[in-house]
Amino acid sequence: MKKTVVLALAAVALCLTSGAYGQQPPAAAGSAQQQCGPVNQPDNRVTFRLLAPKASAVTVRWGVQVDIGDPVTMTKGSDELWTATVGPLESELYGYTFNVDGIRMVDPCHAEVKRDGAKLESMLLIPGGIGDLYAVKDVPHGTLSQVWYLSPTAKLTRRMQVYTPPGYEDSSNTRYPVLYLLHGGGGDETEWNNQGRMSEILDNLIAQGKTKPMIVVMPNGHVTRTASLGFTVTSIPAPASALAMARGQAQLGTASFEETLVKDVIPYVEKHYRVLANKENRAIAGLSMGGGHTVNTTLANPTMFNYIGVFSMGVREMTADIDKKFVALKAANPRLYYVGCGTQDSLITSAKALVAELEKLGIGHTFRQTNHGHWWGAWRIYLSEFAPKLFQ
Amino acid sequence: MKKTVVLALAAVALCLTSGAYGQQPPAAAGSAQQQCGPVNQPDNRVTFRLLAPKASAVTVRWGVQVDIGDPVTMTKGSDELWTATVGPLESELYGYTFNVDGIRMVDPCHAEVKRDGAKLESMLLIPGGIGDLYAVKDVPHGTLSQVWYLSPTAKLTRRMQVYTPPGYEDSSNTRYPVLYLLHGGGGDETEWNNQGRMSEILDNLIAQGKTKPMIVVMPNGHVTRTASLGFTVTSIPAPASALAMARGQAQLGTASFEETLVKDVIPYVEKHYRVLANKENRAIAGLSMGGGHTVNTTLANPTMFNYIGVFSMGVREMTADIDKKFVALKAANPRLYYVGCGTQDSLITSAKALVAELEKLGIGHTFRQTNHGHWWGAWRIYLSEFAPKLFQ
Numbered sequence: 205m206k207k208t209v210v211l212a213l214a215a216v217a218l219c220l221t222s223g224a225y226g227q228q229p230p231a232a233a234g235s236a237q238q239q240c241g242p243v244n245q246p247d248n249r250v251t252f253r254l255l256a257p258k259a260s261a262v263t264v265r266w267g268v269q270v271d272i273g274d275p276v277t278m279t280k281g282s283d284e285l286w287t288a289t290v291g292p293l294e295s296e297l298y299g300y301t302f303n304v305d306g307i308r309m310v311d312p313c314h315a316e317v318k319r320d321g322a323k324l325e326s327m328l329l330i331p332g333g334i335g336d337l338y339a340v341k342d343v344p345h346g347t348l349s350q351v352w353y354l355s356p357t358a359k360l361t362r363r364m365q366v367y368t369p370p371g372y373e374d375s376s377n378t379r380y381p382v383l384y385l386l387h388g389g390g391g392d393e394t395e396w397n398n399q400g401r402m403s404e405i406l407d408n409l410i411a412q413g414k415t416k417p418m419i420v421v422m423p424n425g426h427v428t429r430t431a432s433l434g435f436t437v438t439s440i441p442a443p444a445s446a447l448a449m450a451r452g453q454a455q456l457g458t459a460s461f462e463e464t465l466v467k468d469v470i471p472y473v474e475k476h477y478r479v480l481a482n483k484e485n486r487a488i489a490g491l492s493m494g495g496g497h498t499v500n501t502t503l504a505n506p507t508m509f510n511y512i513g514v515f516s517m518g519v520r521e522m523t524a525d526i527d528k529k530f531v532a533l534k535a536a537n538p539r540l541y542y543v544g545c546g547t548q549d550s551l552i553t554s555a556k557a558l559v560a561e562l563e564k565l566g567i568g569h570t571f572r573q574t575n576h577g578h579w580w581g582a583w584r585i586y587l588s589e590f591a592p593k594l595f596q
Numbered sequence: 597m598k599k600t601v602v603l604a605l606a607a608v609a610l611c612l613t614s615g616a617y618g619q620q621p622p623a624a625a626g627s628a629q630q631q632c633g634p635v636n637q638p639d640n641r642v643t644f645r646l647l648a649p650k651a652s653a654v655t656v657r658w659g660v661q662v663d664i665g666d667p668v669t670m671t672k673g674s675d676e677l678w679t680a681t682v683g684p685l686e687s688e689l690y691g692y693t694f695n696v697d698g699i700r701m702v703d704p705c706h707a708e709v710k711r712d713g714a715k716l717e718s719m720l721l722i723p724g725g726i727g728d729l730y731a732v733k734d735v736p737h738g739t740l741s742q743v744w745y746l747s748p749t750a751k752l753t754r755r756m757q758v759y760t761p762p763g764y765e766d767s768s769n770t771r772y773p774v775l776y777l778l779h780g781g782g783g784d785e786t787e788w789n790n791q792g793r794m795s796e797i798l799d800n801l802i803a804q805g806k807t808k809p810m811i812v813v814m815p816n817g818h819v820t821r822t823a824s825l826g827f828t829v830t831s832i833p834a835p836a837s838a839l840a841m842a843r844g845q846a847q848l849g850t851a852s853f854e855e856t857l858v859k860d861v862i863p864y865v866e867k868h869y870r871v872l873a874n875k876e877n878r879a880i881a882g883l884s885m886g887g888g889h890t891v892n893t894t895l896a897n898p899t900m901f902n903y904i905g906v907f908s909m910g911v912r913e914m915t916a917d918i919d920k921k922f923v924a925l926k927a928a929n930p931r932l933y934y935v936g937c938g939t940q941d942s943l944i945t946s947a948k949a950l951v952a953e954l955e956k957l958g959i960g961h962t963f964r965q966t967n968h969g970h971w972w973g974a975w976r977i978y979l980s981e982f983a984p985k986l987f988q
Contacts, residue, residue, distance in 0.1 A: 307647070312701060322707045324707055345753065349741040
């Protein structure tokens with residue numbers, strides 16, 4: 205875990221630079237600068253540290269999913285530094301938060317955070333295994349863009365993120381296949397790249413020759429919102445929509461997301477990017493709510509996508525109408541139907557119901573069960589397994 | 597300040613969505629959900645709130661620059677909620693942080709944060725004035741891209757941010773002028789868009805017809821780094837560089853940034869974007885360390901830029917060699933030399949020395965002094981005044 209060392213030195217660097225050029229990083233609290241932030245120990249153990257002189261109880265929660273599992277009690281040393289050593293940790297991308305006398309907080313000495321819905325958590329990457337897939341490596345990198353597009357269906361200008369693979373900008377005529385990648389109910393258009401490490405996963409898999417270069421499009425799945433937290437257009441009466449929603453007068457999500465995807469997003473992408481615009485080169489995948497969007501979009505448009513990925517979602521209630529749509533999907537013969545779900549995920553039942561339907565109709569599929577709950581740790585793995593199967 | 601209302605409803609929306617589709621936002625702590633986050637009061641007063649049952653002292657720091665000025669004492673109510681009401685606040689983009697018994701923390705109920713160097717701060721936008729320029733409005737938006745490029749001079753693949761203005765993607769032949777916009781010593785390639793609200797300022801000024809559509813390129817000014825915090829390439833021996841730097845064996849910054857800009861960044865941009873690649877359509881500006889980069893780059897390449905902006909920086913020591921270079925710059929006759937500095941900024945002396953040199957040689961210039969220190973509040977204003985003067 206050399207990262208911690210790098211960060212500490214980076215802090216020194218900031219101060220040096222500041223002395224030379226003027227702009228000062230915010231003052232660190234004296235000796236606290238040397239006494240905080242996570243430190244690596246041998247064998248991938250990690251010591252969390254927090255200077256909290258007056259606190260009576262400090263705990264740390266850490267994990268692939270932070271807010272589950274038991275908090276770890278931290279111990280106060282004679283120097284008023286609270287510490288807890290955990291591990292050995294398997295290589296992974298973890299989050300962690302402190303709890304100081306009942307207050308949840310990110311590590312004040314570690315500015316690398318990721319956002320899960322409306323909550324921040326500190327980030328901890330342990331390399332040497334799967335974590336390497338989520339790290340920024342010395343490989344060619346794609347470009348990640350925040351793109352605003354007109355969504356006539358949603359009657360909004362909305363924001364999406366678009367990943368163009370390494371080499372895209374260096375060519376003027378190569379066309380690429382596209383994966384439409386959808387987030388969950390607590391997320392937004394930035395989530396797959398933030399918690400999901402989409403850019404790093406694709407960069408690394410492409411560099412390893414395991415995945416074809418492709419464009420990845422990540423729209424915002426909440427059709428009444430313009431963009432992620434902090435980038436919602438303030439002059440649009442979004443409060444009205446949110447209010448209506450809170451009162452049950454309006455619905456987010458699947459109600460018309462499929463329509464905005466098919467009528468707004470895909471035409472925009474196929475007009476503005478060098479895309480192979482046909483079924484053979486179109487994939488769709490999503491997690492949780494986005495898995496629902498994926499099921500619904502592909503049932504409503506069976507001939508549109510050749511590759512389908514449903515992560516931590518399935519079919520909650522099989523009706524005659526849905527069954528009929530699956531029959532139409534079978535006729536369209538998609539090349540891949542990948543279902544991934546954790547055995548600890550409460551949605552495993554619906555995932556299994558989806559798989560049962562695919563089996564019943566003889567639609568070829570892959571059912572991947574992992575030892576996860578409804579967590580990002582699962583979805584990163586599903587993406588890293590799904591992407592190599594596309595467009596081959 | 598309707599934003600708070602929107603956020604609260606967004607939290608409700610997350611829960612509703614989660615119930616419907618599965619992915620759960622992390623659990624909020626019961627009633628705390630209703631008892632935290634900033635709330636607006638009449639007349640742009642703001643009440644900060646933090647549920648901290650066991651704390652003995654809680655303060656809040658807020659401001660255009662958070663870590664200056666006195667902290668405001670918060671008061672504990674019978675419900676164990678600590679509050680402090682401040683204001684009326686002028687329209688601005690503020691930051692704020694809590695201090696709970698000596699621990700600095702961002703607001704756990706407010707996921708909108710901005711990063712100043714290695715520290716996070718909670719974000720608070722008060723509309724109705726200058727703050728409107730920093731808000732996401734219902735106007736056409738440019739695209740913001742994170743682009744990796746090969747920097748042969750720095751011997752690294754490095755990351756920059758590139759803003760392409762509204763309409764760029766809808767045209768295939770329109771060419772645009774370019775502003776190279778440089779951050780300060782505590783910053784990185786993301787800083788101008790994060791603290792600096794570059795995209796919002798440009799989107800809004802362009803929509804108002806005050807600024808010409810332009811491409812804005814924001815490279816990373818630390819030439820030994822690949823990218824911002826958390827996106828440094830882990831497999832490159834950056835620790836060695838940082839270590840050497842900490843030991844004084846290597847230097848960051850101006851040593852060769854000008855070279856990487858001129859030999860690597862500008863050629864990349866002019867090859868990969870539809871750019872008007874001539875002096876008349878090339879501008880450069882920077883703050884603090886980036887202001888130093890701007891001074892040095894334009895002195896070393898006097899015929900390259902027609903518009904020069906130096907924010908919170910100047911010339912520390914006038915030498916015969918530098919004077920000679922300014923004479924060459926005068927001969928190149930740049931159309932605009934804008935110097936902006938706060939009267940509370942310790943670098944005002946160097947800014948005045950720069951202005952004195954410009955006056956001495958008769959180089960036309962604009963000297964803008966504001967009532968700021970070495971703060972982002974100043975640099976956002978300088979950008980919003982500088983951009984309308986470009987390419988007219």
